Amino acid sequence: MLALIGLCQGYYSDTRNVNTANGPSQIVEHSVLVQVEQTNKFGMPETKVIQVRISKRHMDGGLNNVWKMEKGKTVSVPVFIQAWASKSGNAGFDYWLSGDGMPLKLQTVQEKAA
DSSP: OEEEEEEEEEEEEEEEEEEETTEEEEEEEEEEEEEEEEEOTTSOEEEEEEEEEEOHHHHHTTHHHHHHHTTTSEEEEEEEEEEEEOTTSOEEEEEEEOTTOOOBOOOOOOOOOO
């Protein structure tokens, strides 16, 4: 299992217009936003916000409310990565909530004195 660890920025939804075989349509995408720190190619830390998509099954289970309550907390988010390619030649990947979609438990570890 893959997990993202970072600061939860809460639940986010976005509506976008798409063209389908049946004509124009609207899609609502549901996500959890996680702020993570990564090292860039120069060795310097950078802060990024990663969008983790929430499936319809997870939305039906009320997981958006769980993630709203985690806003402002350090969380471990179970994810899987799904690659995609469009007809126009674009490609990329999305992070999706994995398993039951619930936050994983984090344990703090204290360093031992040398």
